[in-house]
Amino acid sequence: MQHATSSRDTKAEIHRAAVELFSTQGYDKTSLREIAEQVGITKASLYYHYSSKQQLLRAIVGTFLDDIFQVLRLPETLPWSPETEREVLGAYVDVIIAHRATGPTLLRDIAAVLAAFGDDLDELIAQSRRFQLWLAGPDPTAADRLRAAAAVEAVGAAMSIELDLQAGDAEIRAVLLDAATAVLARRGSPVVE
């Protein structure tokens, strides 16, 4: 029993260290030596827990992908309305916040993530496009679609904020939901050029 516990702890520590280093330095620029050093083991020991660097990346990004896909598919079952919009937007914010530590890795090392997940990412882009189109509301103009894209990007700010920000998850959630809503509320407004 003690063996299993020790094993799980080390594996979790590797996972945690990898998330931190990948996020701050990027996947490519983070070496397995660095990760091992931070955990206090050697590279060889790391390989006992994860059979390759890619496997480690898959373990990290995999859970995020599962969650985000679930949210992006929500519109498929829900007709658009102000109420469902708020519900979907809230779910999206929740996922972004929950996985904001892995966010930078995704944004900075798309190439590596693409190599690790292949076709899944193409589907993510397509799904994300449908998601934004749904958010644009019924019969959207080009400006409305742009507003929907801007609203989604605004929520993504959760991934780029600093760690020293003195705000709890609940506050971050409320502010970003409010910000996205404010952008979407401009739908239908005349565009003054």
Added chain:
Amino acid sequence: MQHATSSRDTKAEIHRAAVELFSTQGYDKTSLREIAEQVGITKASLYYHYSSKQQLLRAIVGTFLDDIFQVLRLPETLPWSPETEREVLGAYVDVIIAHRATGPTLLRDIAAVLAAFGDDLDELIAQSRRFQLWLAGPDPTAADRLRAAAAVEAVGAAMSIELDLQAGDAEIRAVLLDAATAVLARRGSPVVE
């Protein structure tokens, strides 16, 4: 004269090959050997034209870097006020839009751009942080700083929109400026949790 012409052609070919490879593979994953091979010369010859890999990168993203840094530095000389805020925000939107139009290959691929910034990315992040802090307004709360980050991200939507969007630069500019302003207008609002 023939020497100079030949020289300029090779240098231009290196530049072209580098743009293509950086865009598709990212900066880190593209080796000078690959670039040299594509041009039909050796690495050593490449070093005759560009003194380092970073120099090559600077030649490619130089103008964008200069422009974005110039905008991010604007707050240093301007005290915050509603008027200067609108001016700075407008300048930011202009740079994003301008480089979206002139360098679609480079700017549309977020991964390649971020990778191409290399070590400058750290300085860009620091400058961007000061920029966002200024945008948050005087004596900002944590929520206000988050709103500023969200506003900046919203403008960034210009980079991720599809080509089939039926909207001119002027309309995109107006919509994004309006969206960012709408987010910033929420500053000071009570956060309902």
Added chain:
DNA sequence: GTCTATAGGGTGATAGAC
């Protein structure tokens, strides 16, 4: 201007002892 050759370093990954 371009080449060959090489220095000097880092990387992911494996073998085998304990």
Added chain:
DNA sequence: GTCTATCACCCTATAGAC
């Protein structure tokens, strides 16, 4: 489960011949 030692490979960059 963790270690030491090592392999095979790739990288940036430089020196010097042509």
